[in-house]
Amino acid sequence: MNPSTAQATVVVDELVRGGVEDVVLCPGSRNAPLAFALQAADAAGRVRLHMRIDERTAGFLAVGLAISSGRPVPIVMTSGTAVANLGPAVLEANYARVPLVVLSANRPYEMLGTGANQTIEQLGLFGSQVRATVSLGLAEDGLAQNSQWRSAVCRVLAAARGTRSGNAGPVHFDIPLREPLVPGRHPDELTPAGRPNGAAWTTTQNATLDVPIDIDLSIDTVVISGHGSGHRPELAGVPTVAEPTAPLHGPPLHPLALPLLEPRQAIITGRPTLHRPVAKLLANPAVAVFALTTGPRWPDVSGNVVGTGTRAVVTGSPRAAWLARCQKLASHADVAVREQLSLHPKPTGLHVAAVVTDAMEPGDQLLLGASNPVRDAALVSYPKPGVRVLSNRGVAGIDGTVSTAVGAALKHPGRTVALIGDLTFLHDAAGLLMGIGEPRPDDLTIVVANDDGGGIFELLEQGDPQYAGVFERVFGTPHGMDLAALCSAYRVPHRLVDPDQLTEALGVANHGVRVLEVTTERSGLRELHAAVRARL
Ligand SMILES: Cc1ncc(C[n+]2csc(CCOP(=O)(O)OP(=O)(O)O)c2C)c(N)n1
Numbered sequence: 001m002n003p004s005t006a007q008a009t010v011v012v013d014e015l016v017r018g019g020v021e022d023v024v025l026c027p028g029s030r031n032a033p034l035a036f037a038l039q040a041a042d043a044a045g046r047v048r049l050h051m052r053i054d055e056r057t058a059g060f061l062a063v064g065l066a067i068s069s070g071r072p073v074p075i076v077m078t079s080g081t082a083v084a085n086l087g088p089a090v091l092e093a094n095y096a097r098v099p100l101v102v103l104s105a106n107r108p109y110e111m112l113g114t115g116a117n118q119t120i121e122q123l124g125l126f127g128s129q130v131r132a133t134v135s136l137g138l139a140e141d142g143l144a145q146n147s148q149w150r151s152a153v154c155r156v157l158a159a160a161r162g163t164r165s166g167n168a169g170p171v172h173f174d175i176p177l178r179e180p181l182v183p184g185r186h187p188d189e190l191t192p193a194g195r196p197n198g199a200a201w202t203t204t205q206n207a208t209l210d211v212p213i214d215i216d217l218s219i220d221t222v223v224i225s226g227h228g229s230g231h232r233p234e235l236a237g238v239p240t241v242a243e244p245t246a247p248l249h250g251p252p253l254h255p256l257a258l259p260l261l262e263p264r265q266a267i268i269t270g271r272p273t274l275h276r277p278v279a280k281l282l283a284n285p286a287v288a289v290f291a292l293t294t295g296p297r298w299p300d301v302s303g304n305v306v307g308t309g310t311r312a313v314v315t316g317s318p319r320a321a322w323l324a325r326c327q328k329l330a331s332h333a334d335v336a337v338r339e340q341l342s343l344h345p346k347p348t349g350l351h352v353a354a355v356v357t358d359a360m361e362p363g364d365q366l367l368l369g370a371s372n373p374v375r376d377a378a379l380v381s382y383p384k385p386g387v388r389v390l391s392n393r394g395v396a397g398i399d400g401t402v403s404t405a406v407g408a409a410l411k412h413p414g415r416t417v418a419l420i421g422d423l424t425f426l427h428d429a430a431g432l433l434m435g436i437g438e439p440r441p442d443d444l445t446i447v448v449a450n451d452d453g454g455g456i457f458e459l460l461e462q463g464d465p466q467y468a469g470v471f472e473r474v475f476g477t478p479h480g481m482d483l484a485a486l487c488s489a490y491r492v493p494h495r496l497v498d499p500d501q502l503t504e505a506l507g508v509a510n511h512g513v514r515v516l517e518v519t520t521e522r523s524g525l526r527e528l529h530a531a532v533r534a535r536l
């Protein structure tokens with residue numbers, strides 16, 4: 001077995017021993033030793049290999065696989081811009097604490113600066129965005145490097161999982177590889193041995209971060225449950241504004257009810273990412289804000305957090321009058337939203353979100369695109385028990401969302417529905433490119449609310465009628481794209497559905513990947529949201 005083949009075979013073997021189930025591979029030559037080793041592991045049923053041509057979609061496919069399974073997912077690619085294309089996925093993984101491993105093949109380091117082809121300073125490329133940057137020395141004939149290789153893999157996986165830090169996230173694992181890059185004449189030679197019984201080379205237990213903080217719940221309190229929040233049974237009695245991807249700890253509180261309430265205390269769990277009324281509350285100096293997070297970091301956008309920890313030691317109970325007021329205002333907001341939807345003359349993304357979230361049942365997985373879809377879901381529904389809701393809230397990008405949905409669906413045993421906007425769909429339509437024979441989701445429905453542009457901007461300052469002369473081109477960005485033709489090019493079934501047919505269409509049994517496109521209007525969104533607020 002030549003040195004590069006031996007090294008690659010050991011690395012793949014140790015990844016499998018470390019609990020990796022899925023690996024995404026992009027074609028290249030420098031990473032050929034890893035490609036051969038991964039193909040062999042896939043053929044032996046030890047790992048599920050996913051080939052992707054485009055490293056950008058590969059990275060977000062891995063994000064989807066990782067957030068749905070909780071397992072580290074390596075993405076393997078050749079040197080050069082192939083590695084740089086993982087940038088957006090690494091950013092998302094950093095801020096959303098997703099265990100990704102960018103496993104980049106590299107030219108031998110001595111080639112740096114020589115003008116050698118496809119040779120860049122890729123070690124360290126992701127800077128502070130990764131939890132660790134690990135490299136391996138070149139494999140050499142006759143050197144006993146097995147233990148170094150295997151222990152490095154264990155360090156990579158531990159860093160990605162946050163095993164000792166409580167802070168899962170992306171890791172860059174850069175491996176310089178020297179020719180020969182293809183297996184020798186004796187490809188069946190034995191792999192340098194791992195630990196007995198398939199164990200990992202280095203084992204460790206998850207560190208537990210335990211930082212208790214005292215919180216008195218007799219003070220009028222709301223909980224803001226944001227992305228990445230842990231479950232907090234100690235807050236079960238406290239009115240909770242939960243983002244769609246977060247647990248609903250206590251009685252549901254609608255985000256639009258917040259401005260009508262005067263809590264004296266707020267408890268953040270996870271990281272709030274969605275609503276301005278939430279941001280305004282958390283910035284109010286008259287409100288005592290606590291942050292409970294599971295990892296070493298906590299959010300404090302306004303610098304108003306008075307105390308933080310990983311566990312609340314609660315005393316007291318919410319006042320009955322406070323609970324009653326929160327419940328009344330939450331119900332009022334719920335009614336106002338649905339009532340205005342029924343009165344609004346044109347179908348909008350908010351209408352589509354209401355249909356999709358109403359259709360979700362226990363066992364389903366829902367993935368929400370950035371921009372309006374995730375916000376619309378928050379306005380028309382509360383997190384449902386048994387429905388897993390995912391969204392790339394790390395940096396709220398509209399990139400890679402189709403790929404993320406495909407990855408998440410590949411790891412979910414039941415139905416996955418993705419609700420995304422048209423720009424989000426167009427941004428990552430290449431995520432539909434799944435090569436012949438590659439694993440495909442059993443049941444993924446991508447619902448595209450197509451308002452021919454960026455509906456979110458209608459609701460922001462730039463959507464004010466005073467900017468009408470400028471708005472449409474530089475914010476609305478109408479495109480007029482034929483989504484049916486695009487889906488046809490990717491060989492994915494597509495159906496244009498009237499809004500009032502969407503419930504029925506979602507109920508049709510699905511096998512594989514399909515796109516349901518719903519034409520919506522963004523021109524009346526500002527008025528619709530204003531009408532809802534006027535009813536509060
Ligand atoms: C990669 C990336 N580029 C740009 C943005 C800024 N942005 C946020 S929402 C949005 C428009 C989204 O439009 P669409 O997906 O159609 O959803 P809609 O707002 O229409 O519901 C853009 C461009 C972003 N978040 N991420």
Ligand SMILES: C=C(O[C@H]1C=C[C@H](C(=O)CCC(=O)O)[C@@H](C(=O)O)[C@@H]1O)C(=O)O
Nearest residue numbers: 274275276277371375396456457459460
């Ligand atoms: C479009 C971008 O992001 C903006 C999207 C929505 C945010 C927002 O305020 C929506 C309305 C609401 O939640 O009340 C907006 C914000 O946080 O102020 C974001 O900037 C973008 O390009 O950043």
Ligand SMILES: [Mg+2]
Nearest residue numbers: 421422453455
């Ligand atoms: Mg749109």
